[in-house]
Amino acid sequence: MKPRVLVRSVGRFVMMLGLLALSGAFIPTATIAATKIENVAIITPASKTNGGWDEQGVNNITSVTQKRGIKLEVAENAGYEDITPILQDLKDSGAQLIFCHASGYQTICPEFAAENNVPVAIIENPKAVKPGLISDIETHAEDVAYLAGVMAGKETRTGTVAIVVSAEPPTWNFMSVGFAEGLKATRPDAKLIYSVIGQAAYDDAANAKRTTDSVLAAGADIVFGMGDGASFGMIQSIKEFNQGKPVDKQARFIDVIGDKSKTAAKSFLLSSVLFDYTNTYNQMIDDLQNGTFGKVHTLDVKNGGVHLLNPPIPVQPGTMAAVDAAKEKIVKGEIKVSTIGDANGVHKRLKELFPGS
Amino acid sequence: MSIEALLTALLASTIISSVALTIASLGEAIGESAGLLNLGIEGMMLISGFVGFWAALESNNLWLGFLASIVCGAVAGLIFGGLVVLAQADQVIVGLAMTLAGGGLSGYLFREAYGSNQPLLQGDLGRPLRHLGGGIPVIGPAIIGQKWIVFVTWALVPLVWWLLRRTRFGLEIRAAGERPFAADVAGVDVTRVRLLAAVINGAFSGLAGAALALAELGFFRPGITVGTGFIAIAIAMVGRWDPLRIAIAALLFGLLRSAGTWMQITGVNIRPEFLQMLPYLGVIVAIVILARGTRLPAALGLSYRRGIDRT
Amino acid sequence: MMLSGTRGRVTEATVGLLVSIAAIVIAFAIGALILVISGHHPLAAYQALIDRVSHLTGFSEVIVRAIPLALAASAVLLAVRAGIWNIGIDGQVLVGALACGVMAGKVAGHVPAPLLWIVSAGAAVIVAAAWAGIAGVLRARFGMNEIITTIMLNYVALSLTSWLVKGPLRDPTLVSPQTPLIPRPDRLPTWGTTRVHLGLVVALLIVIGLSVLFRRARFGLELRVIGENPRAARHAMLPVNRLIVLVMLISGALAGLAGANDILSTKGTFQSEWNPQYGFAAFALVFLAQRKPLGIVPAALVLGFLAYGADILPRVANVAPDFFDLLEGLILASLAVVGVAQMRWQRRSAATAPTPAQPAAPSVRETVV
Structure with a gap:
């Protein structure tokens, strides 16, 4: 590339950086209040039709949101790369709660929640729980x-x-x-x-x-x-x-x-270890509306969150x-x-x- | 669990794991012999596997699925050949492009067509020898239970050998890969020969995709080849473009892959990650030991323009 | 390829730009056709993407995506210039990223942030360079084709890093197998509300560095000779084998930097399931950049745009992320074809000796297998 082109592209970049720097002056101030939840989202690493983990989460939240008449955004196939742009986009499209449906998201989602003031639900990281912001699901x-x-x-x-x-x-x-x-x-x-x-x-x-x-x-x-x-x-x-x-x-x-x-x-098919997040998801949405979000939720044999399929x-x-x-x-x-x-x-x-x- | 039964299981698994790989490697060997380095097999296998699966599912006919896969592979090979032989585009770039595009397109079409469920094929391939007796211990029982795709694959080995070593066309292929300029002088239509080699290479990739999706699994999913197309390139080189050596190299790769599972079954206390490295390290070691001193086809990777000797 | 006279050089750059733009247009047009056939509205889909990118958040995310791609592309470009096909970027990124994550976890809290960046990026560079060096040595010592060895080493790296991060190097306080999370204040600083970070400056410096290297330094000239005519290089008594190993070491180091970039900025940890697979995109990027260092900057933005599209479009336009792999492949194929036309045009206008239409080819022949 020629000097002139170089100067031009460097110039363009400096301009862009300037813009970016300027934008830093505006820090959004959002607060979490006990409000009605109308829009939630779920993010899964693989396809929502893989007949397994991802599908289960999406199916459960779909039935919950349909019953409650809430809008649901599904971001599937998100993988384990940097998922922040997707979380950002979910937030921008109005999600008031994001279900981060993978144990591999257990550190990135709390971070995103803290920086963007968006409540998230995570998997198997109880230490990250924060009132109003982060709830955790422990599946026994x-x-x-x-x-x-x-x-x-x-x-x-x-x-x-x-x-x-x-x-x-x-x-x-x-x-x-x-x-x-x-x-x-x-x-x-x-x-x-x-x-x-x-x-x-x-x-x-x-x-x-x-x-x-x-x-x-x-x-x-x-x-x-x-x-x-x-x-x-x-x-x-x-x-x-x-x-x-x-x-x-x-x-x-x-x-x-x-x-x-x-x-x-x-x-x-002798049986299957079935997970059912329906109650947990409902509870979390209730919690968020009542201002009590930010707990460790457990799925176990006792509460029926996990159970064995009766042999077909x-x-x-x-x-x-x-x-x-x-x-x-x-x-x-x-x-x-x-x-x-x-x-x-x-x-x-x-x-x-x-x-x- | 007797040792004999365990060894039989290991051998049967070795054979199955090597089928798609052998077919793809044979195709790559034909292409490389003609001077075409095709890094696009992975993508060709994927798109052919999808097309074959789709055809088999729609028509409810497995054979039609195989035909569709082979045709799709041949078309992909024609596109590759057209770009690198006629348009003289860079082989490595076009190959990588085929891998990306084939993988992307097959995944895209699969999710478009079957976004909400995973269909499985109903029919099953026959096992032509299943009624025979066991014969030799371990080897006999491991072989008779196999589906016919295994025997087709083994039949392809001498067939490709005959094609490359005993026919005029095979001679032309090798001439186009070694000294295209000299071949041209001797009256060989280098462009036509290379284009045909690319189409055959593609058709083999298509059959390899079908072997995986239709014969072995009975379904397609995005990315099911998990790198088989790339390993095929290595196997073709380890086997020095000789069909028999390729078949053996593919079997050895399958053996190392299956040995990992086998060791886990027999309770050998090694972390599975190390077992899973075995086949790939095996390829590197095999090249160092076996392929030293072998030359690549002299014109591999080079496009041929009439009148210009670049070798 | 280099033409004499300013006018020739300007037209060459212009033609290169036009070729790249043409390739992008062709790819997007074919992509649109496939969208139409499968019942989508391509304009609506592209529009939704452009709409997001025209806002600061979207645009800055494109840059964030572009940074590691630019670094990985630098690694590819250096090798390609020397006629070496380093397909092992993916593995080198993985081992580098793991080294970075481990080192950062060890020193976090004990040293100031800038020192942490340098030490852990340094670890990434050293480990990734050594990893790539294996393929370099095998090529130089045994003449083994680096295409095969680097592909195989990718698989080995995946298993090796996976074992390490599940076993000896994992953070025992977390359930998920990963290295300790680097606290936010210890990561690369970002600009304003965006996530654009210091890695951008590093990537730009490296791109400029490469440009200077190729133009001015003796090393750059030697690379070109090896890449375009290894036989001549040997005749000229160049230490070809040593240079090949050196190129692989530097290429691996740059790939390691791409891994370190992600760990120190967006990810903050190395996870066992993480495998960004920058390799193929980096190849598309290098050829989109017309194999010119400074071309990497706009080309990385294009590929970053595609990567961001793969994040966003599945949801807003119901287009599967695989579509963007397809687009990358189409861009690469279009480039290869349009590039040939460009080469012919240049050859005709230059009327010099046959130029290396395929810089890779001679190098492939140099290896035994």
Whole structure:
């Protein structure tokens, strides 16, 4: 580029910077008051139709807002890059509360909330809670995963059970440990296979299928699969494995988050760990209207925020009784399920529980 | 769980993981032999995979899906060839552009067409040998259960070898990749040969996309290739453009990929991240050991203009 | 390619600009066509985007998006000038960003903010340069094609950083696997209400630095010789292998800086799921910039505009973010084609010896595999 062009573009930039500097003089002053909520937003890292985590959050908030007659903005596929421009845009389009639906947003959203005076709801970071500004959701899915483990322990015929995960985020990790503890309590001699598909392989359906193929070939007859989009690969794998096999030789799937009982998985879907944010979302909106926003909300077995899907297919007599008994003990506090969110912790705990596997 | 059953599972998984990769690598080898470095396979696989899936779903006919994928791949190859051979645009740039555009378009169209649900294909590919007995332990059972795409892939290996090594066209391809100027002098229509090679390369990418979406998975999702197209470029080079070596290299890659899962299953106490690095480190090591001293086709990456010898 | 005489040089710059604009127009036109076919209103979609960008918030966000892209593009450009295809930007950004996040977490609270920036950006630069250096050494020592090695190293970097941030380097006080969050006051200062930050100045300085390097320095000339005619470079007794390693080191360092930029400004932490994949966009950017350092500035704004579009349009116009990958691809393809026409035009008007129509090609041939 030539000097003249250089001078011109540098000049333009200096001008722009000047403008930017000027604009700094105007600092917006917004206050949070107890007002009527008419407009909320949700931001999710992946597609709202991935049959998993993202879809669950969007579906729940959609039903809440429809019932209350509130406007909803959905920003899906936001990924884990710098999401601030999207948050900014949601705020600019009038969102009075933003649901940051990913544990990976647990530090960026509080920061945005503090700087822009927009209330946000975050996942699994209770320390960040601030009155009027930041509420946190703690999902005790490990309790329900424990129940799923109990069910798997009762239902497995081969004695080998597998956990297949698309990655190792806290949400999956909690459930992996819960499931393993439930299995151990019910069937101490069981063999547990734990297999990770990839680093962030939420959508890596091909390797999900290959991995599931392998765990089935290794003798697992129940697969506890946490995948999001990758789950479809797991389902296809089990579907092919079961083809032409008598019912008592078929493998079965325990899903998380979504209810796939009306999909291709219906003939072998044993259960699913279901999350239901509807009550929490309603409560948060109420809180915001009443000026009491800024709490830690818990989803657990007791309040029904997480629960186990009733098996759409027949199960052994005694299975549901064992599950219900375990559920009661969890509610009473007689069973304490570990809450382990980090990947190394998961590996350590699984080795403790199933040293031979 | 017996050792034999575990090894069978490992081998079966190795074979499956290498199918799409083998097809894509064979296609890339044909292109590279003709002097075309195509970095766009990833995008071509994705768009072909989507188109094939869409066609199979609409027509409820898996075969039509395969046909659509191959045609789509060939068209993509023609676009690549047209841009780099006829318009003489830079191969690396056009390849990267194809990867971006193919990935973007397939994702865009998928979300447009099936935004609200994930359809799965109903039909399943046959397993031609499933009624045979096991035969040799481990190898027998690992092979007989495979879908026909596996056997088609293996049939393609000698076919491509024959095409490149035993036909006049194969000779012309290699001449166009080594000394296009000399080939031209000898009466070879370098432009036509390279354009055809690009179309074949594209058709193979299309079949690879179909192998993944239609044969292996039974559905398409945006980005399902997760880098297979790029690994294919490496495998073509590791195999030195020789179909048999490529097939073996692809199998080894599949083995390393499956070994990661296998070690997790057998309870080897290594962090999964390290297991997942294995295949990629394997490629680098393989190139250092195997491919040392091999030359790339002399005119790889170079466009040919009549009368100008640039090699 | 460089023409003699001021008039020739001015027309070359003008033609370059026209080519880039033409490529953008073609890409947007094809994009509009696809939008129409799929039942969208392209004008409404583009309008919604332009509407946002014409406000300060939107415009400043475009700049924020453009900063790391410009840094990554500088990394690509330096290598491309030397005929080296550094496709490993993504991996280099990751290892650099992780190093930066870890270092910042260690020193935060102990040193003044400017020192924190320098130390942690320095860590990013060193680690990313070393990472890129692997591919450089493999190329120089074994003649291994850097396209293959850098692509493979991207995957390895993804696994490696993921392991490190989930294991030994994570902030144990958080559930989410990430490095300690750098407090706001310790991050790069921003202008006014916008998020435009000091990284902009760094990026501009680097772009200007590259421009000076290519024009004046002996090193810049050597790069060009290697890139355009490695055989001649060897004849001229240039230490080609050493230069190749050096180029990869600097290219990696710049990519590491792009990673550090994000950690020290917008992100404040390295997360295990974060993978910005600037590589492809950086390639599109470099060719949009006509392989000229100063061209990076406007080209980065264009790509920043697309990145911002991918953030905003999915919601306001119901256009999937994948559409913007498609646009990038179309821009790149259009550039490659229009660029050939430009080259021919220049060749005819220059009437000199055949110019390097494909700077990459000779270099690819130099490698064994």
